[in-house]
Amino acid sequence: MIGIRNVSQVYRTRAGDVEALREVSLDVADGEFVAIVGRSGCGKSSLLRLVAGLQTATSGEITVAGTPIRGPRQDIGFMFQRPALLPWRSVIDNVMLPLEVFKVDRRVARTRAHELLDLVGLNGFDKRLPHELSGGMQQRVSLCRALIQQPRVLLMDEPFSALDALTRADLTVELQRLQMKHASTVLFVTHSVDEAVLLADRVVVLSPRPGRLRQIVEVDVARPRSLGHDGHSAALGELRARLHDLLMTTEEVTR
């Protein structure tokens, strides 16, 4: 579904160049859920932005569903690292924005938006403006906006970073359910190893800047998974420890 081939990204700024990504290659199958972990500043967001067609790689090529990416596409949904809500729109109108763009019937859109808001625990807040919400609530609105699109490819940049453990656990379950239902392909950036092993089919570990592919860890555990009970299962525990070690050691381990 997603093909990333020898992608490098160099940012030129007044204060000098920054090499964000170096020769990254990755193939993601249709309906696969891939988590990306790596140190802060290693180029995870850059990689997602490249796949979304928001910027062009310095070198290398990216294809989605067989066609090279030349710009944004409507079958790719992107949840940004920052909420990016429109300050003049109420919560519900923010969530409905993509469907408005795609010209979906307003009633259908409203029903779906309400369902999603209920899902993330924001019922009752639909008429509020973004600045009246807490940080975590804003992030959840942004999540709803990404989910309402039901895109073939969903790119998520640290979607749960501002959420508490319980909300996070709930949403992890819901996200798995939705992904299985719509069979979307997901690229998911996270700093939480727990989240990665719970959600992903494969976890991609990037090395510190410049981001290179360090290792890909397969998560061969049956779904749906949850932190609750089987969260402490041996298989998951082992994977968690392995990823943890990978992230906590700085030396290079190439696959």
Next chain:
Amino acid sequence: MIGIRNVSQVYRTRAGDVEALREVSLDVADGEFVAIVGRSGCGKSSLLRLVAGLQTATSGEITVAGTPIRGPRQDIGFMFQRPALLPWRSVIDNVMLPLEVFKVDRRVARTRAHELLDLVGLNGFDKRLPHELSGGMQQRVSLCRALIQQPRVLLMDEPFSALDALTRADLTVELQRLQMKHASTVLFVTHSVDEAVLLADRVVVLSPRPGRLRQIVEVDVARPRSLGHDGHSAALGELRARLHDLLMTTEEVTR
């Protein structure tokens, strides 16, 4: 050091009232490190803003160092939930801002800023503008800005939420070291139970909105603590599990 007495906060908006905090009381001793955990939207940020004097409680009283809070004070440092960097200032100038306000000698300020930037792994990025940084890097700059003040009271709102495990572990250690060195009193909002038990003397658990004091958990483990080896110590493990259960169950448990 900090006295919070029967504090309630109600926000009035066009779409109706929101009760964010209800009758919260808490005493924090001088040099104590208190972590606050609770569900998203339960009023953690509101509580910090009240202590910082950025807004006035609907009812109740807050004192810091014996005097009631009437507005912001320079001996209270606040690290916001969002980075809030000045877009026209370079990284180093953003970090030096508080010392510029306090009229500290520029050379001293610069040296301290460089030390802190090294500490958080941002050496080499001092001349860049905020928009040229990744989300986690921006958060670290904001952290440096809060730390450079060396205030008596440090209020931190999810300071590590955008950071990877390794950076987070490093900073946890550094923050402990700095807090012990300067003997500052810290109120620390976090969603990570690990962080809470590693850093705090006491962990305050707030109930879901309206935020009420649900339980205070004492962390009686010798410092410095770290996730590395003793991180899996029995005492910490037990506390973690207890906090986890507290957060994952919704029913009320009053202390």
Next chain:
Amino acid sequence: MSVTQAPPARRDTAGRDTVRRIGQWSQHLPPVLGLAAAVALWWAVTVVFEVESFILPSPLQVAQTLVEDADYLWDNTLVTLWETLLGFLLAIVVGVPLALVVTASRMLERTVYPLLLMLNAVPKVAVAPLLVVWMGFGQFPKVFLVFLVCFFPIVISTAAGLSSTQADLVELGRSLKMNWWQTFRMIRMPAAVPQLFVGLKLAITLAVIGAVIAEFVGATEGLGYVIVASGASADTALAFAAMILLGVLSVVLFYLTAAVERFFVPWADRS
């Protein structure tokens, strides 16, 4: 601190809240006081320096004229008001789309801006007679001059607003592959509205002036006509009375525009 009260809004309104609470009546005190002070100063100047009335008539003389010629002045004020509003609306209708065109591409900006600037640089007083030659003595050349005077601030402000949309929001639009019109309607325009209103507030004050300048030439009514007509016979008090009405008109229209702004963009007051 025992009653339930609204928290300060997230915006810095600390000093303002205090004022608000004192009560509605006190809202109107400062402008009234300011006005009174200005009039007092004016009076003092005419008395202390014994300024002759052909240079600066005293407030009393002007007030007298305002009362005596009330009907006449009121009729002429309405004429000017009407021209101002028509021209202003025309400027909005033309200026906002033009701003859009200008921000759509750098190329267009480079082509259109210099021409607009040249056009704008021609002193409107010099244009007024030409407009009469081309369009006759009716209302139309007046409305057109108002339009000429105030479309430029609208274009500049709106263009500035449209091209300074927050980067996140523009990117959101791009990621949804919004077409140009959707980006404009859902993101750029709402984001530019506060800036648009800065332009509108400036434009409305210019519009009043434009109407008056237009009435200097080829008019038989309107405040501008009153000013020239009275100037020709050195009726300085009448001229001043007309100018004061002009000022009042300007103030009223400015605050009306500000009120419309508050109605349309309540959110702009916060984030």
Next chain:
Amino acid sequence: MSVTQAPPARRDTAGRDTVRRIGQWSQHLPPVLGLAAAVALWWAVTVVFEVESFILPSPLQVAQTLVEDADYLWDNTLVTLWETLLGFLLAIVVGVPLALVVTASRMLERTVYPLLLMLNAVPKVAVAPLLVVWMGFGQFPKVFLVFLVCFFPIVISTAAGLSSTQADLVELGRSLKMNWWQTFRMIRMPAAVPQLFVGLKLAITLAVIGAVIAEFVGATEGLGYVIVASGASADTALAFAAMILLGVLSVVLFYLTAAVERFFVPWADRS
């Protein structure tokens, strides 16, 4: 896609980048083409409608005048330029602090704004003769009129900029207990600079007009004087030449202001 290249800036510059890459020379093509088109249209109008030259001289006649009277026109342009710049600087020096005062408290705003508006509403053409009566025939009344014409846009824009600072940043200032001056210097002012420049760009175009209007009365040099004087000999071509120079002056000053803006606020182009 094999060479290292800069990524697009975070701002939406998609369409603009393309243009930039084509090369430096093509930057100047659109305005030149636009100008050529305008001149061609003008020519066509004079030829097709057989417009008599006292109503609209042909571009050729005007070009001839521009060449023949180059020295004379240049000297007068310099006079106007000088008055414009002085008045403009005066307006900045007075307007920016005034904007500060106005935004410092709602009370002050309520007191000062209506007065400013009244002052601004007086048509400047009507003021010009009065200024000569009060201040004589020198350069000062001209500079003062320029000041009067352009301080208001500066105040309004700067005030708008100062009072729309992003909420986070204002709060940062409050949490550091910055005093009023620090908040202004470190937060409000830098944040308002882009808006200030919107005001300055508008003001500079008005300033040129103000200088010309001032030169209509009691002047013996300057482009405004040339325009009036050419009326005495029905030399419409000369009047048009002066107006074209006026336009060029306006365009040049506008783009200079824009260049200063880019120099001072490179960051405004991004976030």
Next chain:
Amino acid sequence: GGSSAAEDAADGTSVTYLTSFGTFGRDSYVYVALEKGYFREAGLDVTVKPGTGTVDVMKLIGSGQADYGTGDLSGVITTMANEPIPVRAVAAIHQRSMAGIASLDKAIDSPEKLAGTTIADSSGSTNMIIFPAYATAAGIDPATVTFVPSSPQSLPQLLAAGSVDAIGQFAAGKPLLEKAAGGKSVTMLPYADKLPDLYGNGLLVSAAKLDSDREEVEKFTEALVKGLVYAVEHPEEAAQLLKKHDRTADETVAAAELTEMRPYVLGDGGSAGTLDRARMERMITLLAGTGTLKSTPSADDLGAYDITTP
């Protein structure tokens, strides 16, 4: 402005003079007096500034920004009736008013043809003010004519473009009008035909100056009138002298204007400059008769009649 205190042997007393309107040929005599050295001989150092109409000139002199100037005497009377300004007339530049109605191609060559026409004129101009008196004298109903105020600069265009039937003009403006109208012939209907008592422009001086330094006023008046007479006698030379000061001036038009002006300046018996009290009184009565004056000023408040003795 200058003052008699600033006495300087080498340069003379500095004074400021305002033309009636701009630097037209009809105002060029001041440059003649300047260039021919008449002012220097009188011990005066004169700075010339272009004026912007009678009322502005009066205000500038009244406020002390200028010492001398020229303005239309009908305008002076009307203005003084509304608003006393400390200004006095000391000489008449035009012995008969040059005001009149201009039309293209003999369209209006007699007063009868005025009925039902639309006339553009600069607002508050003499032509518009005196029209009722003229109409009465010519035996037509003033109410049948519509006046549209316009700016002075646009009048030729309005006429040439056919926007109006006629425009208010001074007789001296005919050459300029013909040039502006692309060579079409222009017909003037001068008010002086029916209203022989009306003066045209007069030399104005501040009342204070007249009181404090009468001698200087006499010298200035004499020098200016000398220049005036020389200018209408030698129009081409005068036009060249004007050109020296205003390079935009059109010498042909300026010379033609002076030629047109000649009979109005010299009057019947070579009495250039003289201002007669009795005529002034008749003028006041005439204007008061139109019913447009707020009060009736006395001739003594308007001028000094012994500066220019015939």
